[in-house]
């Protein structure tokens with residue numbers, strides 16, 4: 001699904017010299033690269049504060065803690081997402097209220113959000129799934145109307161942007177109260193291990209996020225709130241600084257591969273190419289197709305597998321059907337699109353190093369199966 005080895009080959013000298021100098025100075029924790037990365041990532045996103053942490057799941061958890069969400073508070077979130085988004089709610093004894101998504105964009109449904117709001121609703125967690133922004137202008141309007149916090153799960157959409165109706169363009173993850181992201185190796189901006197970050201334009205919140213991520217500490221050995229220990233390693237920050245300079249090129253490479261797939265598959269009966277909305281730049285963390293009812297997804301994935309083409313199903317079981325939430329009464333209304341999509345989607349290889357001959361090979365195999 002990804003080719004991190006070929007990508008590494010192209011930046012190898014820079015990465016090795018950077019990591020070497022960290023080893024030689026033994027600056028493993030909070031070294032200068034962590035601080036430089038904070039500044040550089042903040043400048044890339046045009047956001048005031050970046051608070052690095054250990055991974056994307058921690059970022060979500062710390063954001064919910066710093067915003068003061070309390071056990072029993074209802075949080076509106078899509079069911080169609082990676083489990084991390086909703087798992088942290090369970091961990092903090094918040095109540096995830098799962099709502100449906102749109103069939104065409106895979107993103108949270110606005111109508112479903114409004115229908116799920118109660119007097120106990122405290123926050124919305126939109127997920128920019130597969131690399132394209134949710135309708136943030138509308139979501140921020142709903143949040144304002146009902147006085148809700150907005151935590152963007154931006155793990156799959158780093159570098160994507162959203163255009164408001166007045167023409168303002170903002171990067172995803174910088175629109176809500178806080179944006180959370182992951183630097184897991186296969187993400188669009190991935191490090192060589194685990195990493196994550198939170199972004200906010202709110203000075204007070206930035207301070208709280210920093211405090212919660214660091215044992216609730218306001219100054220050394222003075223702990224004001226219960227926090228956790230979640231840091232971005234210096235070595236990972238150094239890798240991220242190098243890869244951040246390539247991020248826009250990486251995004252272009254992904255978009256080019258997606259363009260190729262689109263041309264090959266549009267008009268092919270039996271499957272639907274991913275929709276690109278006008279007001280968001282799709283950064284294609286995944287290239288996800290929908291199969292018509294009647295086409296055997298398992299058989300297709302197995303067929304591709306025999307030809308050494310990895311294909312994955314993200315996600316086969318939506319959050320509201322996971323055993324971990326079995327005892328919670330968590331859903332609001334119908335999750336019809338979510339239930340349908342989880343049986344019909346599949347994703348093709350998507351990364352920065354896809355060559356034309358590889359794309360050709362993948363597309364002809366998919367066509368061979370579909371056309372029979």
Ligand SMILES: *Cc1c(COP(=O)(O)O)cnc(C)c1O
Nearest residue numbers: 055056057082084085155182184
């Ligand atoms: C990857 C991912 C996360 C979690 O990131 P980790 O760094 O693996 O903890 C959260 N949400 C979404 C949507 C993701 O894709």
